[in-house]
Amino acid sequence: GTYMGVANLIILIGPALGPTFGGAVANFFDWRMIFWSTLPFAILLLVLGQGRIKQYTPTSDFAFDWLRFTALGVALISLTVALNGVSDRKWLTACVGLLIVVAAMTVFVWLSNHHAKTLFKLDVFHDPGFLYSFLPYILLQFSNVGINFLLPNYVQTVDGATAFIGGLILLPGSVFNGIGQPVYGWMLDHFGGRLPLFLGNTLFTLGVLGFTIFGRHISVLWVTILYLIFAIGRSMAFGNSTAYGLKVIQPDDQSDANALYSTGQQVTGSMGTTVLAGMMTAVTIPGLSHAQNVGIGSQLAFG
Incomplete structure (x- = not known):
């Protein structure tokens, strides 16, 4: 759990700062600067990687x-x-x-x-340890990516906030999402799966429930607070779902499980953005303002 937490920490620090960085750049500069400013880092990493990334284990041919x-x-x-x-x-x-x-x-x-x-074995779904870690893992990713897209647009449309504020509301929750990963993994190692998984999913549910109940109009401050609760719960359950699943499935199936975890979270992440964005803009009640319609649509999406 701790090892997976450190790995997730490295992966999640970028997304933790990304919305705030993107909102600031879009607010003060042209949106294309988001890409121009990161291009030198991509080139630098490409050059460094050429001399650092090596094959340390023997490979074998397969069809x-x-x-x-x-x-x-x-x-x-x-x-x-x-x-x-x-x-x-x-x-x-x-x-x-x-x-x-x-x-x-x-x-x-x-x-x-x-x-x-060779591709991957579907038989791994017959293992309850994998199946009941895979399902919450992809559903948490669906919710996370969708909510991360929805909230900045929500505060700009419903609350009239700027793009910079739209990115800033995610920062506190995203920081806990990233730096908390080793702590959440430590909880799994020392207390077993029950504490971090049940506590994480409870906090996650409370956060989304708050968004759903008050979804038609939530102030910027309360969006930030509810997202903080949501993000801590989601990140506590997300990384530990895979860590727990990999601990209990057969070692021979772990590479197939990893491939399916990765595929599932990417597919459901893209679905989360599509579905929640569609629901957010689906309501067009005559006589209501655009902001009011978006508020009702967002409430449906939160639910």
Whole structure:
């Protein structure tokens, strides 16, 4: 748990500072400066990596399953297109996309049961230790990415805040999200999974419940406080879900589990943005202002 916490700390420090940095740049400079200012770091890391990143263990040849990879890629891309179609009320696009998802996933599952080439084993889902850590892991990521997108837009539209304030509201929660990871992992190691997972999910639920109840109009201060509770709970449960899952599944299945954790959180993260953004702007009640409609839509999205 502690080791996973340190690893997550490194990964999450960037996203912790990202919304505030982006909001400040967009407020004081042109939005393109977000990319121009980070480009030198990307080039520097590329140069440094060429001499530092090496292969320390022997590799072996294997037959990669391009058919399954293609089927899965088509399914996931079509799912994103279908969700965007629902958000934009393009029902034909949504229906066609969903049909392609069903067809591609059927092909993927059939190939998984009949091909021996390497991608990842679906049998890992038969392990309760993996399944019941995977599901909360991807749902927490869905909620986190969606809320991180929704809240800056919410305070700018409903509360009339600036882009800089929109990014700043996430900073306290994001800092605890990042620097708290080793502490949350330590809790798993010393007290077992029950304390950090139940406490984390309880705080997460309280935060979202507060957003849902008062979602039509929440002040900037209360958005910041509720997001702090949400972020601490979410981060406490998020990293420990994978740490606990990897502790209890079979060692031979851990590489497949890692691949599925990574794929699941990226797919559901993109879905979170699409679904919550669509719900946020879905309400158009005549006679209400744009801010009031967004407030009602946001309340639905929080729920």
